[in-house]
Amino acid sequence: MIKTENLHKSFHIEGKPPLHVLKGVTEHVEKGEVVSIIGPSGGGKSTFLRCLNLLETPEEGKIFFEGVEITNAKVDINLHRQKMGMVFQHFNVFPHLSVKENITLAPVMLKKKTQQEADEQAMDLLNRVGLAEKANEHPGRLSGGQKQRLAIVRALAMEPDVMLFDEPTSALDPEMVGEVLDVIKGLVKSGMTSVIVTHEMGFAREVSNRVLFMNDGVIAESGKPEELFQHPQNDRTKEFLSKVLY
């Protein structure tokens, strides 16, 4: 479903040497697969994920989504992004719109649905994540966990083929992590292809078909969760896991 070939990305900040964040990442996420990406901060996990829908443009390498090379400048990336939902660490819900409008804006604007169809779908989705009674409120009234659940269904309203999660629980109060993970779990069980950057090791182990360990701009190790967590091969993976699993 998503294939990357030799992705390279550097960040150029004035007055500092360029930061080489991705150093040749080649990976293939199959349809229906749930892939978690773990690893130390600064290892390139989020940058890699953000490259997949071209929120970051790689300097080198190719990305194929459903057989189309989206890194080709002639491709209308907006059309392909409609098929890739994304959930951010800081929720990024739209504060000037009501909860329901947050969900219906994109499907209506991009002519995928009439306002009425979108409204009905939004209520369905809100019911699924237990936010139906908040439909007409503004996100300012929601807790962090509620905002993130809203952000998830906002992405689902576009009926994407794949969901990208960028540390979806890292900005949450501890007692709200569970409610968000439950929503993601439900989604994954329904067969949604997902790529999840996370620091929740237990969660990664439970929901993923495959875990990638990223370090220093490359995928250092990749494998089934039980293998990677119990018998890591790479030294850096061993060191990382020994620090985070105690």
Added chain:
Amino acid sequence: MEYINNIIKILQEYWRVFLITGVGYTLLLSFVTVAAGSVLGVFLCLGRMAKFKPLNWVVMAIVEVVRGTPMLLQLYIGYFLVPKMLPFNVPEIVSIGVALVINSACYVSEVFRSGIQAVDRGQTEAARSLGLNGTQTMTKIVLPQAIKNILPALGNEFVTVIKETSMASTFFVGELMTSYLIVKGRTFLTMECLFIVGVLYFALNFVLTRLLGVFERRLKASD
């Protein structure tokens, strides 16, 4: 006591010059300046934020020069340059108005730019990740949020412009400070005339800032 009597006498005889001509021209000039300045400011802001770099530099240069030179100097330039550039005669107030508008547009363009840039980048990313294009993101997500940063600052610009129009009296265009020059010239009562004009400027801005305050509270309440 004598002062008060003089002020009453001046007002009885010249109230039209102050209240109708003076306040009228000041408000007209300020309103036109802010309105036209905002429209021109939008274009400057677009140029400043455009992807085409040379356009950024041109706008940056204009804004820097206008912000780095005295307003009075700009009014002089407008006063002498505008009539030369046009094939027909224009009243002085138009030449001055043009200079005021350009000055205001530069300040307003920066107000717009900072208002837009104050909107969290995550908002743009979220909108783009849903498949919205750049224009849709700007009009539906960024601008509605930026407007809340922009409107209060734009109100302050209005207050500033009202005070700055007093410099146009150098060219005797008829606004409030010109009223002072006219009446003082006829009565030779300097302090009394200054007092009247001062009270009028203060009243204008006081009312305006109160109105803006109410407006700002309404904006906040809608969050």
